[in-house]
Amino acid sequence: xxxxxxxxxxxxxxxxxxxxxxxxxxxxxxxxxxxxxxxxxxxxxxxxxxxxxxxxxxxxxxxxxxxxxxxxxxxxxxxxxxxxxxxxxxxxxxxxxxxxxxxxxxxxxxxxxxxxxxxxxxxxxxxxxxxxxxxxxxxxxxxxxxxxxxxxxxxxxxxxxxxxxxxxxxxxxxxxxxxxxxxxxxxxxxxxxxxxxxxxxxxxxxxxxxxxxxxxxxxxxxxxx
Amino acid sequence: xxxxxxxxxxxxxxxxxxxxxxxxxxxxxxxxxxxxxxxxxxx
Numbered sequence: 001x002x003x004x005x006x007x008x009x010x011x012x013x014x015x016x017x018x019x020x021x022x023x024x025x026x027x028x029x030x031x032x033x034x035x036x037x038x039x040x041x042x043x044x045x046x047x048x049x050x051x052x053x054x055x056x057x058x059x060x061x062x063x064x065x066x067x068x069x070x071x072x073x074x075x076x077x078x079x080x081x082x083x084x085x086x087x088x089x090x091x092x093x094x095x096x097x098x099x100x101x102x103x104x105x106x107x108x109x110x111x112x113x114x115x116x117x118x119x120x121x122x123x124x125x126x127x128x129x130x131x132x133x134x135x136x137x138x139x140x141x142x143x144x145x146x147x148x149x150x151x152x153x154x155x156x157x158x159x160x161x162x163x164x165x166x167x168x169x170x171x172x173x174x175x176x177x178x179x180x181x182x183x184x185x186x187x188x189x190x191x192x193x194x195x196x197x198x199x200x201x202x203x204x205x206x207x208x209x210x211x212x213x214x215x216x217x218x219x220x221x222x223x224x225x
Numbered sequence: 226x227x228x229x230x231x232x233x234x235x236x237x238x239x240x241x242x243x244x245x246x247x248x249x250x251x252x253x254x255x256x257x258x259x260x261x262x263x264x265x266x267x268x
Contacts, residue, residue: 038228091239102231199250
């Protein structure tokens, strides 16, 4: 496939933003005095977590869109976003457990936010794993219902530290240079998320066009004949 | 491991997941495009 010029520009820009954010983290961002160098995990951990929520929201909206309009493209979008949500949740968990190991000396604590975050990851992995098991004619409808129900966990992850005792702080104070770094890191992480959803969505659409194993059943046999 | 090593590992694995997924999508898109070209040539 020859990638479109827009796609090449988009991913080159995203890679440049990412490289800039890494350089900023190394040469500009100060070390937090209380927690030490491990606090620098925040600049990846937090944007990835927020963008994981955003990807889950796209699944939620696309699922509603499918139930409303019954158009295949909504289902394709929900599947694309659920792939991205699962990958972003995995990245949140990976950075989280390494942070926990360094600060608390343990890999995992069953605190409310960590537990709900693990559940969120499993929900979207489950979405992708269980989808092929649903009969083809009902797959998109069942997936849409699941995509809407799975989103319930997102506010639970977000609000868990406010409603229940948790190891995560309810609020954090950052120096201006740290706030700037955090803001900068949101740019490449969000661009990657948007690019991944768009690319995966395009692939899902094209799989249908060439008759491959798409995320929803390919057109009925009689229309292909 | 020192905190710096944990940070390095976190960024390698976390960002590696995102970029690895992007690379996988590009490879899949490339293969799909080649397959579709081959199919259209046969047709």
